[in-house]
Amino acid sequence: MSSRPAETPEPPYYVVVFASQRTEGDNGYAEAAERMAELVAQQPGFLGMDSARDATGFGITVAYFSDEESIKQWRVQPEHTETRGEGRASWYQHYAVHVAKVERAYRWDR
Amino acid sequence: MSSRPAETPEPPYYVVVFASQRTEGDNGYAEAAERMAELVAQQPGFLGMDSARDATGFGITVAYFSDEESIKQWRVQPEHTETRGEGRASWYQHYAVHVAKVERAYRWDR
Numbered sequence: 001m002s003s004r005p006a007e008t009p010e011p012p013y014y015v016v017v018f019a020s021q022r023t024e025g026d027n028g029y030a031e032a033a034e035r036m037a038e039l040v041a042q043q044p045g046f047l048g049m050d051s052a053r054d055a056t057g058f059g060i061t062v063a064y065f066s067d068e069e070s071i072k073q074w075r076v077q078p079e080h081t082e083t084r085g086e087g088r089a090s091w092y093q094h095y096a097v098h099v100a101k102v103e104r105a106y107r108w109d110r
Numbered sequence: 111m112s113s114r115p116a117e118t119p120e121p122p123y124y125v126v127v128f129a130s131q132r133t134e135g136d137n138g139y140a141e142a143a144e145r146m147a148e149l150v151a152q153q154p155g156f157l158g159m160d161s162a163r164d165a166t167g168f169g170i171t172v173a174y175f176s177d178e179e180s181i182k183q184w185r186v187q188p189e190h191t192e193t194r195g196e197g198r199a200s201w202y203q204h205y206a207v208h209v210a211k212v213e214r215a216y217r218w219d220r
Contacts, residue, residue: 001166002131005204008206008208015208019116019160021113051170052164053164054163054164056112060162060171061170062127068213088220093112094114095217096160096216097215098212098214100125100210100213103211107207108198108204109204110203
């Protein structure tokens with residue numbers, strides 16, 4: 001399988017970087033992650049996302065949004081808020097979040 | 111193995127998001143990636159990095175820098191510039207880069 005990184009518009013836009021270490025076992029994670037991907041795609045201002053998790057359970061998801069307000073709305077979305085609680089209870093050993101304004105971007109395709 | 115995401119200072123700082131799809135085979139990639147990690151750590155203004163690549167060869171690296179000038183200096187670092195050329199010649203099918211200013215960040219540890 002070969003995947004292309006998400007297409008993004010001309011800057012400025014925002015990126016949320018979510019770096020995390022999973023706990024052992026699935027514990028409902030895969031289903032919830034799929035549901036969150038489905039839900040965030042419905043969030044006004046959502047532009048796309050890229051995600052990778054390695055064999056040790058360390059992963060990075062970057063989600064692109066048109067503006068800060070969209071990120072704030074996504075953060076308070078009730079189902080997302082509840083799922084973040086489950087994440088802390090069960091799925092993550094550590095995580096870090098960085099919210100940043102994209103100033104420039106470029107891409108390359110073979 | 112359990113890894114913690116990189117520690118970062120209080121914002122503002124910068125993040126470079128590099129999302130990429132690898133080609134098949136190693137072709138010298140692992141050695142070069144290790145060398146680049148060693149080299150960027152010597153770059154003034156470098157704050158840390160997180161990286162994950164999944165079994166399909168899709169990966170995300172996020173590198174944190176104190177300011178834009180450090181990113182520009184890293185971009186023109188001669189060995190890094192040469193290695194980027196090798197990346198386009200051999201290692202990557204697609205990549206995207208987003209350079210962004212971090213406005214807020216938080217972390218959570220079990």
